[in-house]
Amino acid sequence: MPSELSPIHSKLFEAKAAKGLTFDEIAKALGKDEVWVAAAFYGQAKFTPEELAQLADLLGIQGLQASLPDDSWWPNRGLGPSPPTDPVIYRLYESVLVYGHAIKAVIHEKFGDGIMSMIDCKINITRKPDPKGDRVVLTFDGKFLPYAKW
CATH class of the missing domain: 3.30.1160.10 (Cyanate lyase, C-terminal domain)
Known part of the structure; x- marks a missing residue:
């Protein structure tokens, strides 16, 4: 997991692991594609407020919407060094x-x-x-x- 992740995005990964869910399972619950959901977990895509509410319920995270950046936040796409090391x-x-x-x-x-x-x-x-x-x-x-x- 890249060190550039915000604390809340790290929390999403922790909750996903604690629940033992795959990106595909989360995506199906949200009505999205697994690659898009994974990108959103990395802060490379933006969940809607409705998706955040569904995600909070699914992952059991209290106050998820309040802890994520507000509507003025937009993804800064392109994590990591170039060339990549992973x-x-x-x-x-x-x-x-x-x-x-x-x-x-x-x-x-x-x-x-x-x-x-x-x-x-x-x-x-x-x-x-x-x-x-x-x-x-x-x-x-x-x-x-x-x-x-x-």
């Missing part, structure tokens, strides 16, 4: 270093001059059994945004 995060970073230009070229060939949105993006992680060792299937489903001309 092995899992570093391998994701490495995948962009190695395949980034190839991915960019294929996106341009298929869509034109633009980018894949991380604002309008869904990320799914699944496990795929394989005789050589289970595979991680990571899917980024982002909206294409063409560059404007003026």
Whole structure:
């Protein structure tokens, strides 16, 4: 867990562990996706007041809404050093270093001059059994945004 987490976000992780819940279980209770919920636990996304009330009930945290930043708080996305030092995060970073230009070229060939949105993006992680060792299937489903001309 990054040391940059606020005390309340650390408290969310402690309560999650105490209840023995997964991000998927929490996400289903909130009607959200597990990756989005995990991002919110890290302060990289923002829960609504209604989601906070549901989360407080689920995790058994009294006064959760009062202890989180008010409506003027917005996530400061992008935790940690660059390049990242955590092995899992570093391998994701490495995948962009190695395949980034190839991915960019294929996106341009298929869509034109633009980018894949991380604002309008869904990320799914699944496990795929394989005789050589289970595979991680990571899917980024982002909206294409063409560059404007003026």
